[in-house]
Amino acid sequence: MIQSGLPNGTTLSASEQHGLDLLVDLARVVQVMRPSSNVVKLEVTGARKRAVSVGECVARGWFIEAADGVVRIDRNALDVVCDIAGASKEQASTKRDRFGRIPSMQSPLAATGKERQAVISRAAMRLRYAVIESAGDRPVRFVAPWPNGHRWAAAVTHDLDVVSYWPLFSALRVAELARKRELARATRVLAAACNAIGGSPVREGVQFILREEQKHGVRSTWFVLCGTPSFSSWRQGDLTYLPESAQAREIFADIGLHDGEIGLHGSFETLNRGDAFVEQRGRLANLAHGPIAGVRQHFLRLHPATTPTHMAAAGFAYDSSQGFPDRNGFRLGVADVVPTWNASDQRATGFDEIPFCWMDRSLSKYGGIEDPAEWIDDAEALAAECRRVEGLWVGVWHPNLVPALGFPGAPEAFSALLSSLSEGSPYFGTLADILAWRSSRRSVRVRSVGADDVIEAELPVATPHEVVLEDGNGVACPTRWL
Ligand SMILES: [Zn+2]
Known part of the structure; x- marks a missing residue:
């Protein structure tokens, strides 16, 4: 579980926020609705705007760092997430092939020979591991990836x-x-x-x-x-x-x-x-x-x-x-x-x-x-x-x-x-x-941790499958669904 926060006086641009939401969703990290001291915090850092390349992001672990109880990510990496997974870079291209399509090489991944790796999914994995690493005794929960x-x-x-x-x-x-x-x-x-x-x-x-x-x-x-x-x-x-x-x-x-x-x-x-x-x-x-x-x-x-x-x-x-x-x-x-x-x-x-x-x-x-x-x-x-x-x-x-x-x-x-x-x-x-499963999985939020350490969670988008919350080792944890 995480709660997101920004250093005082910082606001995220819409594309940075979209990049952050994407990573959190792909990482399967559950967000807590109410502030709590017993939860890993996700902080966006980097006051200065600078263009970073996808190569730099991959080499630097997407600028994600784990500290005690805090995971920090550089906002400039979030724009790269949106450039690729939100196809922002391709939207800016005016090139077209003979079928009116945007040529493959306009994709930032094909252009750098990285299209064989799911680089953004890997960035989300890096975020998941950072949350586990920084948690210490704090409870962490992830949504199990797929049904059954x-x-x-x-x-x-x-x-x-x-x-x-x-x-x-x-x-x-x-x-x-x-x-x-x-x-x-x-x-x-x-x-x-x-x-x-x-x-x-x-x-x-x-x-x-x-x-x-x-x-x-x-x-x-x-x-x-x-x-x-x-x-x-x-x-x-x-x-x-x-x-x-x-x-x-x-x-x-x-x-x-x-x-x-x-x-x-x-x-x-x-x-x-x-x-x-x-x-x-x-x-x-x-x-x-x-x-x-x-x-x-x-x-x-x-x-x-x-x-x-x-x-x-x-x-x-x-x-x-x-x-x-x-x-x-x-x-x-x-x-x-x-x-x-x-x-x-x-x-x-x-x-x-x-x-x-x-x-x-x-x-x-x-x-x-x-x-x-x-x-x-x-x-x-x-x-x-x-x-x-x-x-x-x-x-x-x-x-x-x-x-x-x-x-x-x-x-x-x-x-x-x-x-x-x-x-x-x-x-x-x-x-x-x-799509139905992912919409449901994406909607999971934790409301609070019960006195008995049982997580109380909400699932606003229903699914016919059982939704399971698991710990950092992938072990299912008891959950009260509200
Ligand atoms: Zn066809």
């Missing part, structure tokens, strides 16, 4: 880019493989495609994924396109199917049968016209027979300065577009759920981001690596980092990665990925489940 005793979490997500006219996608992929001189693979694709003529390899691919997930108790999240395709949208790789078509409806029903979550895959139009989110979300709610909580942009076309605000206004609860299209890693430096930040208004938007750190095609499309087994090695390396920080791994697997559409060996690789994740025993949830 799990020490990390994993979410498997899918972007449904292809439903109809699958042979066209096979042809495009064969052309891509020929360009890359992957002739043996191209031959295997042609054979698989010929075999599939008259069948529905896309739906069979979806059903295969759902069956494999069921074996491991995984419920997944599916982002589906919900606009009307045209010749021009087809040519650009934007909308390629009608969500009201019989084929698409069958797939939605398959997902529903497996308790999957359906979210919107925002089409190109949504980037420049916020009302398109409202229309597409409403249209999808009719097809999915319920409200739509989540969104991920097709081609990851998101501007952190404006898009989250449009998404929130359309009624979404979270976005999951923050990741790199051309490499795998932690774009926001977190393996977790974070509130989004609006840099021009200098305020939190009240809308959450659930970043992903791994996508199937990143290595194939941009790294020239066509062996699906190597994609899985990369997924496992990032899952290890998520486990290390007791965080969340979010991966994107495209259901059109089947042999007939150009990806021999991919379904086997997907099965291997699920087995490997399962072995680490994460909490598997849909993104809506994970």
